[in-house]
Amino acid sequence: MRKRIALDMDEVVANVLPKFLDAYELTFGQRLQRADYWGKKVYDIPGAEHLREVLRDKGFFRDLPLMENSQEVVQELHEHYDIFFTTAAMEFRNSLEDKYDWLRDHFPFISWKNFVFCGDKSILRADYMIDDHPRNLVAFQGKGLLFTASHNTDENRFTRVNDWLEVRDFFRQERGL
Ligand SMILES: [Mg+2]
Numbered sequence: 001m002r003k004r005i006a007l008d009m010d011e012v013v014a015n016v017l018p019k020f021l022d023a024y025e026l027t028f029g030q031r032l033q034r035a036d037y038w039g040k041k042v043y044d045i046p047g048a049e050h051l052r053e054v055l056r057d058k059g060f061f062r063d064l065p066l067m068e069n070s071q072e073v074v075q076e077l078h079e080h081y082d083i084f085f086t087t088a089a090m091e092f093r094n095s096l097e098d099k100y101d102w103l104r105d106h107f108p109f110i111s112w113k114n115f116v117f118c119g120d121k122s123i124l125r126a127d128y129m130i131d132d133h134p135r136n137l138v139a140f141q142g143k144g145l146l147f148t149a150s151h152n153t154d155e156n157r158f159t160r161v162n163d164w165l166e167v168r169d170f171f172r173q174e175r176g177l
Contacts, residue, residue, distance in 0.1 A: 069164035
């Protein structure tokens with residue numbers, strides 16, 4: 001039986017950071033540099049808490065850029081594993097349709113049957129999970145891979161992958177290549 005990979009969307013295949021940098025610049029008239037937000041979320045910067053509200057906007061999740069190399073590596077993984085896109089989509093009701101359309105556009109080779117839009121990811125069971133939030137990996141019973149994001153740089157409990165080429169290499173090693 002093929003092994004299953006539970007694959008997060010935001011900050012793993014979909015890059016939300018540029019739109020937060022845009023929102024910050026629109027509000028404060030200044031483009032944040034990496035050192036300004038590295039180690040936290042953009043909306044954890046004092047005074048910028050309200051920027052999290054952009055997540056409610058219809059369309060926010062519809063045109064997010066892909067994370068570099070994610071399409072090609074997911075395509076390769078798809079040949080060897082069952083890929084499930086597992087994404088928290090309940091807090092922001094508009095995100096549901098946007099995320100669905102985005103996945104159809106960018107990952108047409110993954111069936112809609114493999115979309116799992118959920119609230120609490122602790123309900124998930126798979127062999128591997130790739131996620132940027134430690135809380136999701138803590139609750140997961142399979143092998144968790146922490147995808148590096150600005151807010152998880154201090155975390156050291158999980159196998160870390162910094163980009164999609166490292167994801168590719170990890171799974172090649174798992175297959176003994
Ligand atoms: Mg995420």
